[in-house]
Amino acid sequence: MERRVAPRKQIELNLTCRTPAIRRPGTIHDISDGGCRLEQHGGRMELGGTALLEVPGLGRLSGHIVWNHGSIAGIQFERPLSCKEAAALGLVGPDEEASTASDADQDGPETLNGLSC
Numbered sequence: 001m002e003r004r005v006a007p008r009k010q011i012e013l014n015l016t017c018r019t020p021a022i023r024r025p026g027t028i029h030d031i032s033d034g035g036c037r038l039e040q041h042g043g044r045m046e047l048g049g050t051a052l053l054e055v056p057g058l059g060r061l062s063g064h065i066v067w068n069h070g071s072i073a074g075i076q077f078e079r080p081l082s083c084k085e086a087a088a089l090g091l092v093g094p095d096e097e098a099s100t101a102s103d104a105d106q107d108g109p110e111t112l113n114g115l116s117c
Helices: 083-088 094-107
Strands: 009-018 023-031 035-040 050-055 059-069 072-077
Touching: 035 050, 035 059, 050 072
Parallel strands: none
Antiparallel strands: 009 023, 009 050, 023 035, 035 072, 050 059, 059 072
C-alpha cells in the first residue's frame, strides 16, 4: 500500500550521513518534500533512529528512519523542505520558487507540490 503524501523525484545525490554518531557516505536515490530513500554505504540503519544528512552546498537535513532493508532506508524529514531547499534539490524550478514566494508574501502561505512556500 502506497503511503507517500508527495510525489518523489529520482535523484542520485552523494552526501554524508550520521546515524546517530556513525558518519558514513551515502546516496539519496529519490526525494520529496517530506522524505527520501537513502543508501548508507557500509552500514545498516536502525529502524526508528535519527539520520542527519549533510548535503553538499545545502547544509543539514534531519529525519527519522521509518523503514529499512539492509543498507537502504526510508527517511521522513523532521520538517518539510523549504522552497529554497526544494529548488536546490531540483524539486521545483527557481522561477516556481520565486513566484510562489512572492505570492505567499501577498496572500499568505501557498503550497507547491506539497511545499509550503
